Amino acid sequence: MNTLNRSLAPKFNQVEHIHFLPVGKKTLDNGILLDSIHGGSQEILKIDFVFRAGNWYNPKSLIASSTSKLIKEGTKSYSAFEIAEGIDQYGAFLDIENGFDTSTVTLYTLTRYLEDVLPYFKEVLLYPAFHEHEFEIFRTNALEKFKINQKKVSFVARNAFSAELFGNNPYGLVASETAYRELQLEDLKSFHKQHYQLGNCKILVSGNVNETTLNLINIHFGKEATGNAPAQPDHQNPDNSPRQVHLEKEGALQSAIRIGKIIPNKLHPDYLGLKVLNTILGGYFGSRLMQNIREDKGYTYGISSGVISMQHAGYFFIGTEVGSEVTQPALTEIYREVDKICQEPVSQDEIDLVKNYMLGEFLGSCDGPFKMASLFESVDAYGLNFEFYNDYINTIKKISPNTIMELGQKYLNKESFLEVVVGKP
């Protein structure tokens, strides 16, 4: 028998080909577009209604997110209990996610119950009642939850970072106790009326989609008035000047660190290269920040960086929680890593690893119709399509160490960051 050489890695291949599921296009009777992605072997469906009703449209803090949370708490024809029970009884799930630009209302259901749950789903989307009683319960409980979160250094740091980074721009309108207390039901009603119009949303159904599915959606939503999409608000650009904000928190065992700045979004040609740079720096377990701050120094349980795209801005961040006593050394090491990526070209070995990792990761994020739907939505909102991901794959395969270093110099000068630290002084 041959002796196995365990030091030698087995042969492997770089991911060559990624298959994108086709997106079906249909127009409902009232002219609303319905996209669909068919795939998977389970008899299940996911329907997303993506409204342009995210934080960008916030007239003031908390309006967009509170509206999205309150739509399921009672409607024209059903009480909050009846809505919850109506959807629960078929084993379906309703999920509402309020983001920077959009609010997405999602229904997950077994295919065979679609017809039964759609009437409830439609009520939630189009006819929420905004009862005073439900509003008060929501406000009280959300405020309680907020107060609990305020005890977490990471939560405080995240909010302070967004508020500082975006200032008066609506992306920077974060929650506060005062904002909860000043919240008015009328504001939510008028936000809903303006932004939750069928004419202001995209519908995408994925999973076990067939003609019946599409017809059922048409029956329930194809007769409704579409309304008009509201005008785009005009907002001032965020302040991208470097500064340091240190918030004290008595008795904290750890300090939360959040460092970052405004950078371009998905629509900019540098965006994809920045994604690669970010992966090397702090975007995966083997990243430089993780290897240095966690695996070498043991300062933290975890550290990561990210490149976030919104429709009207983008930002880069590094986030971690470290032992209070090592806050300064951790900051020094973080800036050292940022500086290094701007000053030294990445080695061939490291870049090869990251390329393969990113392609494998991306292959995983394309697995199945639901993931495909998420990928589609995250480019469709920008007027892009799956071609964006072919560019992504090509960028990963082709990017050179020099390009990465140049991107670092262009965007990530260590003197240019907003730095937020929350913890023991």
Add this chain to the structure above:
Amino acid sequence: MIHFEKFQLNNGLTVIVHRDQSTPIVAFNMLYNVGARDEHQDQTGFAHLFEHLMFGGSVNIPNFDEPLQRVGGNNNAFTSNDMTNYYITLPKDNLETAFWLESDRMLSLAFTDKSLEVQRSVVIEEFKQNYLNQPYGDVWLLLRPLAYRQHPYQWATIGKEVSHIANATMDDVKSFFYKFYRPNNAILSVAGDIDVDTIKTLANKWFGDIPAGDVPTRNLPQEAPQTEARRLNVEREVPANAIYKAYKMCKRTDPDYHATDLLSDVLSLGKSSRLHTALVKDRQLFSEIHAYVLGSFDEGLLIISGTLADGISFEEAEAGIVSEIEKFQTQGLKEKELMKVKNKIESTNTFSETSVLNKAMNLAISELMGDAGFVNTEVEKYQAVSEADILRLANSLLRENHCSTLIYAKK
């Protein structure tokens, strides 16, 4: 229906293979039959610390993560009171890399001082981040020893205290490894577009020559039946009062498990559930309330926990929970309530089967419970539960003299 094949290597490693042709990703899941319940009471947190050390390099491969990332793979692990589970997902073509890496760390770890030193401090930071520097983070550190007096479930996976982790020595680490991390104490499951013959070949090639170990027979102190109400009051720097009630329940493999799980679902799954409707919406005693089972392999806990609404006393809040339980015990439940939670089980199960990783993990865990085939009978077992079963369990379990109550007051 999840089709699978199962075989065993000569060294006792159990291997389960599930074919799913719809995905380009393969999931590779290695489950070790060791958890926090197998720790010595003076060396708690060890199974979890050990999970961290498993990434610190093995005898022939200095770094675990790097070669995996190089082939487009991803991995993670978790430790519970009952088991330690390691999982990898990677592109199908590169599956052999997972066999190479996982087999080498089963053969032996590198056991470097640096790795032990760093992972001790990483775990201590994890302890701080999730259990100490977090509002309500220490609940399980308080509730477990209240509910368990004999069984090792009395400590959390992170350990009883930071010093147990800080004091771990290399000798402790090595003896833990050779005691538990042996092929005859592990289950490998692989799911993806692969065939069983390939997996047999790869399993024999990479794991075949790892010697079986002398794994000790588990002989844990069993918990004496609880016959008295237990209470603990603490004060902490938190913004809202909270209450935790832990009722003793059956073990995961008991025929009553599914009915008990549904009992907790009827109480609190979703916004139309009993406790949410009565106590959050109608009476506004709580800002949120939950009921759930832990699913422990040995005798477990059914937990009812809630955050009190502002201005509500602990007496009012607890009386609210107790009165809802009594109402349930005397009036029973409606057919619709049971149908609802059964439908939720079916759909949750169907949605979870869209992921090869979930399937691989569930197969391995089911095998650890006694038979990988349980993955295909779970939904039926839930469907078979009757209203009478739930009512019987509500009456026998939800009693104060089986309950440990933690009153968590704001300062």
